[in-house]
Each structure stands twice: as C-alpha cells, then as structure tokens.
Amino acid sequence: MPQRQLVGQRIRERRIGAGLRQAELARRAGISPSYLNLIEHNRRRIGGKLLLDIARVLGVEPTTLSEGAEAALLDVLREARAADPAAAAEAGAVQDFAGRFPGWARLLAARHRRAAELEHIVETLTDRLTHDPHLAASLHEMLSTVTAIRATAGILADNPDLEPEWRGRFHRNINEDSARLANSSEALVSYLDAAGETDAALSSPQEELEVFLDAREHHFAELEAARDPAAGAEAIAAVLAGQERLHSASARAMARAHLERYLADALTLPMRPLERAVARLGADPAVLSRELGTDMTTVMRRLAALRAAGGAGPVGLVSCDASGTLILRKPIRGFGLPRFGAACPLWPLFQALSRPLSPIRQVVRQSARDGGLFMTYAIAQPFARRDDPLSDPLYEAHMLMLPLDGPPPQGEGARAPLELGVNCRICPRENCAGRREPSILTDGF
Amino acid sequence: MGKHVLVIEDEPNIIEAISFILMRDGWAVHTHSNGNDAVAAVAAHDPDLVILDVMLPGRSGYDILTDLRAAPATRDLPVLMLTARGQAKDRELAERLGASRFMTKPFSNAEVLEALRDLVPS
Numbered sequence: 001m002p003q004r005q006l007v008g009q010r011i012r013e014r015r016i017g018a019g020l021r022q023a024e025l026a027r028r029a030g031i032s033p034s035y036l037n038l039i040e041h042n043r044r045r046i047g048g049k050l051l052l053d054i055a056r057v058l059g060v061e062p063t064t065l066s067e068g069a070e071a072a073l074l075d076v077l078r079e080a081r082a083a084d085p086a087a088a089a090e091a092g093a094v095q096d097f098a099g100r101f102p103g104w105a106r107l108l109a110a111r112h113r114r115a116a117e118l119e120h121i122v123e124t125l126t127d128r129l130t131h132d133p134h135l136a137a138s139l140h141e142m143l144s145t146v147t148a149i150r151a152t153a154g155i156l157a158d159n160p161d162l163e164p165e166w167r168g169r170f171h172r173n174i175n176e177d178s179a180r181l182a183n184s185s186e187a188l189v190s191y192l193d194a195a196g197e198t199d200a201a202l203s204s205p206q207e208e209l210e211v212f213l214d215a216r217e218h219h220f221a222e223l224e225a226a227r228d229p230a231a232g233a234e235a236i237a238a239v240l241a242g243q244e245r246l247h248s249a250s251a252r253a254m255a256r257a258h259l260e261r262y263l264a265d266a267l268t269l270p271m272r273p274l275e276r277a278v279a280r281l282g283a284d285p286a287v288l289s290r291e292l293g294t295d296m297t298t299v300m301r302r303l304a305a306l307r308a309a310g311g312a313g314p315v316g317l318v319s320c321d322a323s324g325t326l327i328l329r330k331p332i333r334g335f336g337l338p339r340f341g342a343a344c345p346l347w348p349l350f351q352a353l354s355r356p357l358s359p360i361r362q363v364v365r366q367s368a369r370d371g372g373l374f375m376t377y378a379i380a381q382p383f384a385r386r387d388d389p390l391s392d393p394l395y396e397a398h399m400l401m402l403p404l405d406g407p408p409p410q411g412e413g414a415r416a417p418l419e420l421g422v423n424c425r426i427c428p429r430e431n432c433a434g435r436r437e438p439s440i441l442t443d444g445f
Numbered sequence: 446m447g448k449h450v451l452v453i454e455d456e457p458n459i460i461e462a463i464s465f466i467l468m469r470d471g472w473a474v475h476t477h478s479n480g481n482d483a484v485a486a487v488a489a490h491d492p493d494l495v496i497l498d499v500m501l502p503g504r505s506g507y508d509i510l511t512d513l514r515a516a517p518a519t520r521d522l523p524v525l526m527l528t529a530r531g532q533a534k535d536r537e538l539a540e541r542l543g544a545s546r547f548m549t550k551p552f553s554n555a556e557v558l559e560a561l562r563d564l565v566p567s
Contacts, residue, residue, distance in 0.1 A: 150551040169461075
C-alpha cells in the first residue's frame, strides 16, 4: 500500500479511538460525511488546511496524521525487520502495519531500539572483560595470589611435621599473600565502581541516584536549613536544578522522592539536637530513638545524613523494599555492597523483613572483604498502604552499619559475630544455608 | 637424583611452594622468572620437563612454547602450561602450540604432582 494512502487510515483509527462518529467529525471539520468517508478509505488525497482542521478536531498533532510523520517509525521497523530476517516479516507490509496498528508499531519500534541498546551494553561488557588491560591484569594478580595461598596452605595442611623453619616461612608467605589479595580485591572493586560512575551507558536510574547521593556524601545542607515544608520544597527544587549527575527522568524522580523524605526527616529531627545527643550517648539508634522520641528508622536515616565530622564517625546505611531489592545504599569502607544482583540473604536487613517493627542489633563480619567488624541495627517498618485503607501495609527495611574497633563485644548475652557475605557470586563460604548460586571463587573460575 | 624440572614462573611465593612440593616428591628443581631469556634457560638446564606460566614479564609463555616446539632439541620436551585464564580459547591455543598439559590457576598441589608424574613416568 503506498504511503500516501495511509493518512485516511490513520484518521479513521484516531476518530474511532476518540469515539467520534464519521458525521460528527465531518461536521466539525466543515466537510460532508461522504467526502470524509472517501478520505478515510484512502480514495481522496488530503493535506493543507483540511488536514489541520481534522487534526484539531481529533486533538492530535497534524504530523501524526501526515505521511512524513511516521517516517522515523517506518525506518526503525525496517531496521527491526533487517535485524531478524529469519522472522520473515513481510517487507511490503511495513507501512500498512504502521498505519493500521500505530500503537503496536511504536511498541515494536521501542522494543527494537531497547534491544539494540542492551546489545550494545552487552558488547561493551564482553569487550571489557576480554580487552580491558587493567581488568585483565587485576584478575591475573588476584588469581596468582590465590594460587600461591592455595599451594602454600596445601603444604601446611599436608605436612603436619614440617620443620619449624619451613613452617614459619610458609606462614609468612600466606600472611603476605593474603594482605596482597585484600588490597588487590579492594582495588578491583574500586576500579569497577569508578568505571560504573563514568559510564552513563551502563547506569540505571538507581545507579545515577547513588552517584548523585555519594557526591553529596548523603548530606544536603540546603535542606537542613529549611524551617518549613514550603522553604524545603524550594530548596529541593534548587538542589535538583541543573543537577548533571541525574541524566534520566527516572533518576530525577527518584532523587526528588529521596529529597522529600530527607526533608521530612530533617523537619522531624533537626541536625543540631541529633548531633548533641550523639556526642552525649553515641550513635546507637535504639538509644537515640528513645532519647529523642523519634522512630528508629528516622534516626537511622538521620545518622546516615550526618557529616563525617558530626560525631558519629563513618556510618553506612542500606534500605530495601519488601521484595528485598536494595533501594538505598550509603557505602561504608569494609562492608561490601553488591553492584548488581541480590545481596547476601544473611544480612540482618532481610531478617528484619520477616519480623516487622522488631529492631535487630547484631555484630557482623563480612568474610569476603577485609574481615572488619560492624555493629548493625536493622528494622522493618510500614511506609505506605495501597489505596484501600484496610489493605496490609507495605514494608521497607533499613540497616545501619557502624564500624567496630577492636575485638567483638564480650560478656553475658554477647553473641559471636554473624559471618556473612556480599552476594553469593563472590562469597567463599561453601556450606552456607543461604547460598542461591555457586560462587565464582569455588566453581573453577 | 630424580628427574629434573624447570619452573618458569614470576610469582615468588608460587615458585617457592611448587619448588618445595616437587623437591619433596623427589624432583630436582630449577627456577626461572623472566620470559625474555626463558628459552636460553631451558637450553642451559636441559630439564626433563618444564612448568611454564603464560603471563611472564618480557615475553608470553605462548611465544616461549612456540620457540621450544620449533627447536629440534625441545620439540618433544614435556611442557605443563599454567595460566590464570581458563577459557576454552586459551586451552585451545595452548594445545595448538604444542602444550603437553594445560592447568588453570588456582590448582591443587596434588593436581600438579599427578600431571608431572603422567608426563614424566619414573
């Protein structure tokens, strides 16, 4: 079907979609119903003022009815056809398809463009794993160190009667190599994280939000200064205006939602009394919650918004929704957070989801990192309901991480640190009850 | 004196561990840690077997292996290749160039000993 003939078909589609009778559209466009009927059946050409009038009545842009408007769409559909010749899409039917089913055509074109974008990303990642010299060198360094540790540990395990001189030597080697391994793995994680920050093509809206928050160290002085919601709203607009790190509309919407909650928290618990309480009582959110008469999740979020000089020291925070998806990550050195995929199911964060409103206080150690100890506080609280006021609430869980210096707390009631990981892929704990998938550290990587 | 093995590897603690394991198993061990003059080192030591790392300073293990296979004296010398890259294409390349055995890091001590005993029966 020639392209020029599609205009009538589009007018008919739009008219029916708008719930207009042919006679009504004809009357409002100033033509006879029979003439419109001829146009709609592609038996009369249409253009100029009449096309503009019909578009006005239908409430659409004239270009969506005109022949050239869909040229870009047709190009993408042809690309989609060329990309998958095995599907044997009919070459001569592209225009007919776009004209008859414009919504489906747009959907197909959008899916094709998305698939092309994703293929590009996969290609980039594959290429990077193969050709990135820094990544290759880092992995080689790590595997060489692991090899040395494994061979040396094997000697120590297989030779219980080893001469003291040799034993001492091999112990020193293992100690040196494990320190090297810790450094090289940390450097690799930093490299991968930094690469993610600079590669907009790989960023999800969530990652864009995290880059934005990390750049501000999760602290917004503009919002801290706001004394009421109106001033806060202006401050939020000012923070977001011209914010280059938030590329996508989705990321900007997520940042706005984050800042609105930040503002509500700041109005509930201003920074000054929090800092005074931290200086007096320490950073235990349960204690601060009781002292300040504020719920624990607000206190935890406010602690994460404290500047490093605010008296609480470094503070990490992760939040997840009821599906377990991490929706907020404020990283802290020594506690790894997964960049992709799900986190370790042993985290108290997820335990909190199974017992809402019951705070958890737990010392943890992440075996995949440098073995640092953290005091964690986790709690799940309802944050919204669906439209029905009688519906079950939706929960969010939050976990605050505070580094612990020295040995784990001792004494009555003190529990051994909970050993956990970052996620299954890079966790060496072979016999973990929470394991979802094999680790690349144990499956012959 | 047992069979003679030359370990060409640049990681000192791997060299130390492998040397210890092999010596305890009765091998005479020499080591070399640079790719540039590795072929000359093989000629100088005339070993019964070579353990050859792929990523070496100066020259890759693949290039060294190519030279060894091109020289009549070392054409049939057993060579165990070690690499941190375990992809199929790396294994295929090593086999195509004439590696007698290909082992990915990290490996167990028992695997190394078993491979050596297979390649050079006592």
